[in-house]
Amino acid sequence: MSGREQAFITALRQIAGDPAARNLSDDAAVLPRPSGDLVLSHDIIVENVHYFPSDPPETVAQKLVGVNLSDLAAKGAKPIGALMGYSLGPDYKWDQAFLKGLESVCHQYNLPLLGGDTVAVPRHTGHFSAMTVIGLAPSCGVPDRRAAKEGDELWVTSPIGDAGFGLNLLKQKKNINHSAQEKLVQAYRSPEPRLKEGIWLAPHVHAMADISDGLLIDAERIANASGLAVRIRLDRVPLSSEAISCFGDTKSTRLQAVTAGDDYQLIMACAANKRQELLKLSKEKQFDLYRVGQLTAGSGLSLFYGAEPIKQPDRLGYLHG
Amino acid sequence: MSGREQAFITALRQIAGDPAARNLSDDAAVLPRPSGDLVLSHDIIVENVHYFPSDPPETVAQKLVGVNLSDLAAKGAKPIGALMGYSLGPDYKWDQAFLKGLESVCHQYNLPLLGGDTVAVPRHTGHFSAMTVIGLAPSCGVPDRRAAKEGDELWVTSPIGDAGFGLNLLKQKKNINHSAQEKLVQAYRSPEPRLKEGIWLAPHVHAMADISDGLLIDAERIANASGLAVRIRLDRVPLSSEAISCFGDTKSTRLQAVTAGDDYQLIMACAANKRQELLKLSKEKQFDLYRVGQLTAGSGLSLFYGAEPIKQPDRLGYLHG
Numbered sequence: 001m002s003g004r005e006q007a008f009i010t011a012l013r014q015i016a017g018d019p020a021a022r023n024l025s026d027d028a029a030v031l032p033r034p035s036g037d038l039v040l041s042h043d044i045i046v047e048n049v050h051y052f053p054s055d056p057p058e059t060v061a062q063k064l065v066g067v068n069l070s071d072l073a074a075k076g077a078k079p080i081g082a083l084m085g086y087s088l089g090p091d092y093k094w095d096q097a098f099l100k101g102l103e104s105v106c107h108q109y110n111l112p113l114l115g116g117d118t119v120a121v122p123r124h125t126g127h128f129s130a131m132t133v134i135g136l137a138p139s140c141g142v143p144d145r146r147a148a149k150e151g152d153e154l155w156v157t158s159p160i161g162d163a164g165f166g167l168n169l170l171k172q173k174k175n176i177n178h179s180a181q182e183k184l185v186q187a188y189r190s191p192e193p194r195l196k197e198g199i200w201l202a203p204h205v206h207a208m209a210d211i212s213d214g215l216l217i218d219a220e221r222i223a224n225a226s227g228l229a230v231r232i233r234l235d236r237v238p239l240s241s242e243a244i245s246c247f248g249d250t251k252s253t254r255l256q257a258v259t260a261g262d263d264y265q266l267i268m269a270c271a272a273n274k275r276q277e278l279l280k281l282s283k284e285k286q287f288d289l290y291r292v293g294q295l296t297a298g299s300g301l302s303l304f305y306g307a308e309p310i311k312q313p314d315r316l317g318y319l320h321g
Numbered sequence: 322m323s324g325r326e327q328a329f330i331t332a333l334r335q336i337a338g339d340p341a342a343r344n345l346s347d348d349a350a351v352l353p354r355p356s357g358d359l360v361l362s363h364d365i366i367v368e369n370v371h372y373f374p375s376d377p378p379e380t381v382a383q384k385l386v387g388v389n390l391s392d393l394a395a396k397g398a399k400p401i402g403a404l405m406g407y408s409l410g411p412d413y414k415w416d417q418a419f420l421k422g423l424e425s426v427c428h429q430y431n432l433p434l435l436g437g438d439t440v441a442v443p444r445h446t447g448h449f450s451a452m453t454v455i456g457l458a459p460s461c462g463v464p465d466r467r468a469a470k471e472g473d474e475l476w477v478t479s480p481i482g483d484a485g486f487g488l489n490l491l492k493q494k495k496n497i498n499h500s501a502q503e504k505l506v507q508a509y510r511s512p513e514p515r516l517k518e519g520i521w522l523a524p525h526v527h528a529m530a531d532i533s534d535g536l537l538i539d540a541e542r543i544a545n546a547s548g549l550a551v552r553i554r555l556d557r558v559p560l561s562s563e564a565i566s567c568f569g570d571t572k573s574t575r576l577q578a579v580t581a582g583d584d585y586q587l588i589m590a591c592a593a594n595k596r597q598e599l600l601k602l603s604k605e606k607q608f609d610l611y612r613v614g615q616l617t618a619g620s621g622l623s624l625f626y627g628a629e630p631i632k633q634p635d636r637l638g639y640l641h642g
Contacts, residue, residue, distance in 0.1 A: 025546050026466045027392040027530055028362040030458060034354060041349040042404035042437045042453060049440055071348040083363035085406070085451040116363045117451075119370055126446040130406040130438075132363060132453035137351060145347045209348055225346050 005118055008088060008095055015103045018112035020081060029114035031081060037137035041071035044085075047126040051189070052170060057094045058101030059189035060129070065105040067212065068133040069193035070264040074210040075142045076202025077135030079109060079195070084116035085130035090123055098129075109195065138199060143208035148226035148269035152206055154293035155278060157194050157265040159240035160215050162187035164260020165247060180242035191264035197287050198266060204278060205270050211263040214317025218267055219293065220301045226269070229298035234258065234305045238290045251305060259313055269295050326439055329409060329416055336424045339433035341402060350435035352402060358458035362392035365406075368447040372510070373491060378415045379422030380510035381450070386426045388533065389454040390514035391585040395531040396463045397523025398456030400430060400516070405437035406451035411444055419450075430516065459520060464529035469547035469590035473527055475614035476599060478515050478586040480561035481536050483508035485581020486568060501563035512585035518608050519587060525599060526591050532584040535638025539588055540614065541622045547590070550619035555579065555626045559611045572626060580634055590616050 013024050020031045045067065047053055051060050065082070072079055084102075088095060106113055111133070121127075166188030169181055176185055194210070201208065207226060211218045216232065223230035234254045247253045270278060275291070282289035303310040334345050341352045366388065368374055372381050386403070393400055405423075409416060427434055432454070442448075487509030490502055497506055515531070522529065528547060532539045537553065544551035555575045568574045591599060596612070603610035624631040 022465065022467075025542075027395040028360045028398070028456075028463075030396070030463045031359040031361060033356075033358050037354050038352040039349045040352060040402070040404060040435060040453075040455070042406055042451075044406040044408075044438050044440055044451060046408070046440050046442050046446065048443050048446075074348040075351070077349070081361070083361060083453050085363055085365040087365075087367070087449070114361060117365050119365055119367050121367050121449075122369050122447060124445050124447065125367065125369075125449070126443060128408070128442075128446070128449060130363075130365060130451035132361075132404050134361070135349075142349075142351045144343065146343075221346075 002120055004092060005088060005120055008118055011099050015106060016113040018114060020112065021114045024115060029083065031114065034080065034136055036139060037142065039072055039075045039077035039135040039137050039142060040132065041068060042130065042132040043068045043071065044128055044130040046128040055189055057097035061098045061101030062105045062190040064129050064131050065109065065111065066191035066193050066264060068131045069109055069111070069195055070191065070210040070212065072133055072135035073194045073198035074208050074266060075135065076138040076198045076208065078199060079111045079133055079135050081112045081114040081134045083114055083132045086116065086118045087125065087128050088118055088120040089127045138202040140203040143202055143205050145207055145209045145222055146225040148207040148222050148228055148295045149271065150228060150295060150297050151272055152269035152295040153272050153275065153291050154219060154230065154267065154269055154295060155289055155291050156211070156215065156238070156267050157197055158238035158288035158290055159243065160237050160263055160265060161243055161257025161260050162240050163191060163262035164256060165243050167262065180245045183242040184246065188262055191262060193264060194266045200281060200285050201266065201268060204274055204281065205268040208266060208268040211265045211267050213261045215258040215263065215267065216301060217317025220316060222267065222269055223295060223301065226295065228295045229300050230293055230295055231302050231304060232258070232293040234303055234310055236290060236292045238288060255313055259315055259317055261317060323441055325413060326409060326441055329439055332420050336427060337434040339435060341433065342435045345436060350404065352435065355401065355457055357460060358463065360393055360396045360398035360456040360458050360463060361453065362389060363451065363453040364389045364392065365449055365451040367449040376510055378418035382419045382422030383426045383511040385450050385452050386430065386432065387512035387514050387585060389452045390430055390516055391512065391531040391533065393454055393456035394515045394519035395529050395587060396456065397459040397519045397529070399520060400432045400454055400456050402433045402435040402455045404435055404453045407437065407439045408446065408449050409439055409441040410448045459523040461524040464523055464526050466528055466530045466543055467546040469528040469543050469549055469616045470592065471549060471616060471618050472593055473590035473616040474593050474596065474612050475540060475551065475588065475590055475616060476610055476612050477536065477588050478518055479559035479609035479611055480564065481558050481584055481586060482564055482578025482581050483561050484512060484583035485577060486564050488583065501566045504563045505567065509583055512583060514585055515587045521602060521606050522587065522589060525595055525602065526589040529587060529589040532586045532588050534582045536579040536584065536588065537622060538638025541637060543588065543590055544616060544622065547616065549616045550621050551614055551616055552623050552625060553579065553614040555624055555631055557611060557613045559609060576634055580636055580638055582638060
């Protein structure tokens with residue numbers, strides 16, 4: 001182990017304070033027997049695929065944790081630990097800033113860092129990091145992407161599209177000088193997993209997932225996995241006031257919002273007779289919930305603006321690679 | 322998701338048959354409540370750091386699984402699942418061969434693949450893969466690297482050094498044309514985690530770890546973590562007949578063996594009065610176990626050949642980066 005690697009791990013120890021982490025001094029973490037089923041997810045993020053080399057390293061850590069926790073949110077699970085794989089790049093200041101972001105985001109979501117691995121990689125290898133998160137399943141059972149029922153209504157948390165708009169701003173290399181633009185870029189760089197909402201919603205849904213690749217594609221995945229068709233009402237999709245102030249509220253903006261990735265909002269299929277219950281829940285717990293479509297017999301996706309059928313865009317969502 | 326990524330995941334589904342994997346169609350895996358404590362480990366392997374671009378892809382999969390399971394072996398844990406992160410490179414044939422190796426090694430160790438993530442990476446990014454393994458802790462409790470006691474004897478499974486010798490052969494770009502050389506290269510490329518031995522040994526040890534960076538450095542880590550000194554008898558270190566036939570049995574060979582990484586043998590500290598019990602266990606279960614040293618009061622590492630003190634080598638083990 002190099003001095004650089006050693007210094008990094010020493011700094012990590014400050015973050016990994018849970019006894020299960022064994023001070024990062026053992027071969028493995030030891031987690032006391034969980035009180036229920038486990039939900040497990042693993043996501044990697046890679047420079048120039050999931051973030052720009054120019055993104056602040058703190059936000060890269062926030063993205064790593066955010067996208068992983070979002071999978072737990074989609075299953076209504078409570079995070080109980082994480083393991084991280086990290087490529088040490090040539091720039092130790094970058095690594096230190098990443099650690100600062102990691103500490104802050106682990107603290108924010110009360111996520112114990114239990115262990116992992118650090119590798120100094122050859123200079124030409126782009127930076128990447130991997131995370132596995134472990135969550136405690138909700139006692140109501142874990143919502144499945146495959147369990148939507150005919151007649152279910154499709155709901156989403158809000159807003160939709162902000163991260164995609166932020167990505168576009170960065171791609172256009174515009175000066176980000178309005179607070180609205182900053183908010184959109186922040187949505188792209190530092191996604192906020194809907195953990196609380198996932199836990200509240202899990203007992204009320206048939207199927208739930210997170211929107212990682214775009215509302216349309218993730219809605220279609222629920223429909224496909226459940227053997228159903230899905231209809232989406234474009235006019236009902238919740239845009240943020242920041243998105244509207246930067247891009248206006250047009251059909252084209254809305255099509256952009258529903259085909260953009262990295263939202264990390266929740267999308268769920270719920271029995272139609274649960275509508276009042278869901279609205280009451282969102283009011284009580286003070287989070288936004290929008291009914292944007294319906295699951296019906298058949299297959300495939302159809303899109304409407306009010307009653308008007310809309311041509312399906314060529315690209316339903318974000319396609320890596 | 323690109324067609325290439327989709328094809329890879331379709332192929333992965335053939336391997337991830339456990340119901341907990343949810344057919345790789347959901348956001349996360351759902352593992353029924355485990356019957357005991359959990360042991361968790363995460364290791365990444367990177368091209369040009371942990372393996373050569375010319376290594377057969379099947380063996381890269383074996384190494385990924387082997388190094389991860391070795392951490393469970395060191396804690397006496399029984400594997401119950403794994404999640405994998407994988408960088409899709411430019412060569413799909415390579416990926417397919419990797420999958421073939423993955424399927425075979427998961428089958429060999431009865432390891433359910435539960436989920437993970439696949440990312441098509443930019444061409445210049447070297448190949449890497451990450452794995453998190455989850456194991457069921459032994460009912461006797463999980464051996465800790467930090468729990469060796471003064472007077473403990475130090476034991477290792479056998480052989481020591483083969484992987485390092487294999488690596489040297491590959492570095493020298495020699496033609497590998499003897500079965501002994503092949504065996505050494507195989508030890509480097511396809512480490513065999515000592516899972517069964519770990520489970521058998523766990524109830525008898527104070528401390529246990531796997532030898533990933535070299536016998537000396539890993540012995541010193543146990544000593545440091547336990548606040549003790551360690552004495553190693555070089556003449557007692559078990560070399561394989563293949564290592565001896567290729568490199569002879571000299572002090573220099575032995576020094577090479579104890580400072581080479583990638584052994585993935587187990588190293589453990591046991592009470593001196595357990596000696597007969599351990600020898601009986603190794604005879605009954607038919608695996609080799611060698612007493613190579615002792616933990617004493619104090620700190621640091623000292624090295625002997627018989628009664629003769631040996632100068633400590635500059636490099637105690639394999640240092641990545």
